[in-house]
Amino acid sequence: MAYTKRIDGRKFDETREMKAEVGVIPNADGSAMFSFGDTVAIAAVYGPKPLHPQHLQNPQKGIVRCVYDMLSFSVTQRKKPGPSRRSQEISKVTEWALSPIIKIGEFPNTVVDVHIMITQANASTRCAGINAACIALAQAGISMSEMVSAVSIGKIDDRIVVDLIKEEEDYEEGEGATDIPMAFLSRSGKISLLQLDGKTSPEKLKEAIEAGEKACKMIHELQVSALKKINDKDKTGN
Amino acid sequence: MEVSNLTKKRIINYMKEGRRFDNRAMLDYRDISIELGVSKNAEGSARIKIGNTDVIAGVKLETGEPYTDHPDAGTLITTVEFLPMSSDRFEPGPPRIDAIETARIVDRGIRESGFIDFGKLCVKKGEKVWTIFLDIYSINDAGNLIDAACLAAVCALKDAVFPKYNEKEEVIEYGEWTTKKLPLTDSTPITMTFHKIDDTLLLDPIREEEDASEARLSIAVSGDKEIRINSIQKGEETALDKKEMFKIIDNAVVKFSKIKDLIEKSMSEKEKSDKRGRKPEKE
Numbered sequence: 001m002a003y004t005k006r007i008d009g010r011k012f013d014e015t016r017e018m019k020a021e022v023g024v025i026p027n028a029d030g031s032a033m034f035s036f037g038d039t040v041a042i043a044a045v046y047g048p049k050p051l052h053p054q055h056l057q058n059p060q061k062g063i064v065r066c067v068y069d070m071l072s073f074s075v076t077q078r079k080k081p082g083p084s085r086r087s088q089e090i091s092k093v094t095e096w097a098l099s100p101i102i103k104i105g106e107f108p109n110t111v112v113d114v115h116i117m118i119t120q121a122n123a124s125t126r127c128a129g130i131n132a133a134c135i136a137l138a139q140a141g142i143s144m145s146e147m148v149s150a151v152s153i154g155k156i157d158d159r160i161v162v163d164l165i166k167e168e169e170d171y172e173e174g175e176g177a178t179d180i181p182m183a184f185l186s187r188s189g190k191i192s193l194l195q196l197d198g199k200t201s202p203e204k205l206k207e208a209i210e211a212g213e214k215a216c217k218m219i220h221e222l223q224v225s226a227l228k229k230i231n232d233k234d235k236t237g238n
Numbered sequence: 239m240e241v242s243n244l245t246k247k248r249i250i251n252y253m254k255e256g257r258r259f260d261n262r263a264m265l266d267y268r269d270i271s272i273e274l275g276v277s278k279n280a281e282g283s284a285r286i287k288i289g290n291t292d293v294i295a296g297v298k299l300e301t302g303e304p305y306t307d308h309p310d311a312g313t314l315i316t317t318v319e320f321l322p323m324s325s326d327r328f329e330p331g332p333p334r335i336d337a338i339e340t341a342r343i344v345d346r347g348i349r350e351s352g353f354i355d356f357g358k359l360c361v362k363k364g365e366k367v368w369t370i371f372l373d374i375y376s377i378n379d380a381g382n383l384i385d386a387a388c389l390a391a392v393c394a395l396k397d398a399v400f401p402k403y404n405e406k407e408e409v410i411e412y413g414e415w416t417t418k419k420l421p422l423t424d425s426t427p428i429t430m431t432f433h434k435i436d437d438t439l440l441l442d443p444i445r446e447e448e449d450a451s452e453a454r455l456s457i458a459v460s461g462d463k464e465i466r467i468n469s470i471q472k473g474e475e476t477a478l479d480k481k482e483m484f485k486i487i488d489n490a491v492v493k494f495s496k497i498k499d500l501i502e503k504s505m506s507e508k509e510k511s512d513k514r515g516r517k518p519e520k521e
Contacts, residue, residue: 025292025323025324025377025378026290026378026380027290027324027325027326027378027379027380028323028378031323038278040277042323042377043323044323044324046326049326067322067330071277071294071296071373071375072296072298072317072371072373073277073279073280073281073283073296073297073298073371073373074277074279074280074296075279076279076412076413077412078298078300078371078373081317081319081373082332083330113322115321115322115323117321117323117375117377119276119277119294120276120277120278120279121279122278122279
């Protein structure tokens, strides 16, 4: 049977309810929460600050360092605390997704630390993490050329759907499920993250990228409006 | 200790006048807020804020072999991670001694108070028992992580329910829950950490006060009518005299009932308004 109706009743091009909040971690220079439905990510940014150990410093420019992880109880089957191969890979691709927008060339020998933690997981955690991190970077006042927004596009059987949930990822009928997380830069429209797990035709992949671009525009608007809220707060002094 | 000598001197001068940076009395806590069911996939979870200090604790249950010396008792494994995101003084990597010590203080308070009835966590004597994984994470460190971690741990345990257990195949069906709560007793342990700065005793230090602290004493208290002290940990290099010890013990008893009332009130309100929307059990 073809995938004609989504498990949670959403339209094929509809994301789950999204929320964004700025300044959730008072100690950090910038912080934010971003959620797609039951997937909740928080991010904190510290820096730019001198990088230790010193041999990692780059005298030409500052660097971005990213750590993604999940709380042990954020998934149904407990995840052993501490970094895993999966979380290390996601940390790295998140770093690559964020790097093109961060302009810290004028801050040699420094580091901007981005910490992402998933507090509740139901698929698309890396995308929620990137969205939160981008807002946190903006709040921290890191100079950025544009913003980045990420979304997970799926191909369930032969249908392109936006923002997968766990049950869709596990869909096995027909052509099964293909998960394609991607990130778009807000101004240049460039792609800074693209991963794919599953199988798809070149045409469908192109369709997925188009769908991702559309969804990322909406996510970008939400990120901006969350940041504006805190700016308004600052103005009224609350 | 990472606070500057100037700040430390200032804190001490304030103490001499009986004042604190945030105008609290020496033995007052900042506002405590308790949120339950903050992470849906956990068997139980809680987020505690004491002022700006923010901690999340979660409970996951698994089945496993019992220890050979307690063939019919369940087990508890407590971990604490001080996340680098919660403060610029924490770095990624394996837990350092401060996080390990905090985990052990949390664990001992819960274990020694008899808060968990481990005998009721036995599935099959000598073969299979429930293991409680209690994991605690700091989200924002604004001082007094020890007390916040202990409080979050207790609330997460109170919030927890058993996952569905398939008795035929002897496996847990994760993602589905029963309505059965953990076997907990009435002796809720509350841990309070007293600090000594100059000649003053204080509770619930902010980050700067914690840095300036010369000695600390964590004391876990439980009980209803009869109050019991279940565990103590003295930290930092300065010694305390007998008079100070007695003063701490007396104050711990007074504070205990106040905090316990606060938890119970907040727990009953939270339980009524629990909107976690967990998936109901499948028949």
